[in-house]
Amino acid sequence: MGRKRTIDRDGILDAAEELTREQGAAHLSLDAVARRAGISKGGLMYNFPSKDALIAAITERDLGRFESLLAEKAERIGEKPYATLLARIEATEEESPETLAKGACLTATLAQTPEHLGPIQKAYGDEMLRYAPETDGGRRARLAMIAVEGAFLLRGLGLMELSEDEWRLIFADIRALVPDA
């Protein structure tokens, strides 16, 4: 015990995310993060000078990852006008329960500390801006956005307990909202 090791920042973020999912962000402590990550508290504090910094780092990493995932999926879907939206639906449906829960817990956490809301508001806002509410297609796309993010939160937070099959039907119906889908 007490041996030094090179600290892996991504490993810390993974540990923090897992704990958030397991116990809820309210009970997340830096002590527990350090323990789970297998490092000392001092080492943790050196890499992330405060809990807020840690949470901001998780947000930044996850939003970035999700955007990459969307871009990749959208590219594979092709030139359809609502490719990104279809990619979002696909990504949300395919996500493992654990990943979904981690993302939803993080989102709920951010929502409780207004100073952290910025990045996620921007992500949602940018996407909604693509869909003009004056057009029929835009309205259907916005409705699909609300529905898919609703499914994300309701399922990820464990508020609505449905079977895999039931969720599958819901995602199919969300997809059917998208114009030209």
Added chain:
Amino acid sequence: MGRKRTIDRDGILDAAEELTREQGAAHLSLDAVARRAGISKGGLMYNFPSKDALIAAITERDLGRFESLLAEKAERIGEKPYATLLARIEATEEESPETLAKGACLTATLAQTPEHLGPIQKAYGDEMLRYAPETDGGRRARLAMIAVEGAFLLRGLGLMELSEDEWRLIFADIRALVPDA
């Protein structure tokens, strides 16, 4: 200072709800609740022996109120098969931003403490059970449920910032999902 007064349990719950909305539930302290309610901490603890008990009481009161509101609205809507669902959409759209935020913050808080999830899971589950996923109408109703609760959370938590007019369009489109609406 120091004069005794009769403690109003509903007043305490109001104070706690307001603080939750203003600062996020993560920063809710019993000290602040007592201060806001204009009573002593001891008096607070006498009425609600723990913070968990306080949160549970808020949940119970709010779920009860909302169910009453739904029942009342559904009755006024009449014998339509999806009257309760329409009532939910109407209630969610009409809710003031403050009330919406209080409800959504509470929901997010419950989601972070698994032991508090029960009542809300039951409320959602009971409603979803009414809509058989084997029927076309049932599927549309379930989709509308996901969408309206998505709107509730996204708007109430401040995750998605849209104008009043933009939300109005979205609620109109959610309503259009309901069979025979």
Added chain:
DNA sequence: GTCTATATCAAGATAGAC
């Protein structure tokens, strides 16, 4: 750069006066 040890503080909960 990572560790151990400790300072500091906020917050939930308790004890006992009135």
Added chain:
DNA sequence: GTCTATCTTGATATAGAC
């Protein structure tokens, strides 16, 4: 039943050794 005062804990953050 409500109050004031205090206890106790757990968590953030800091200091300094290695």
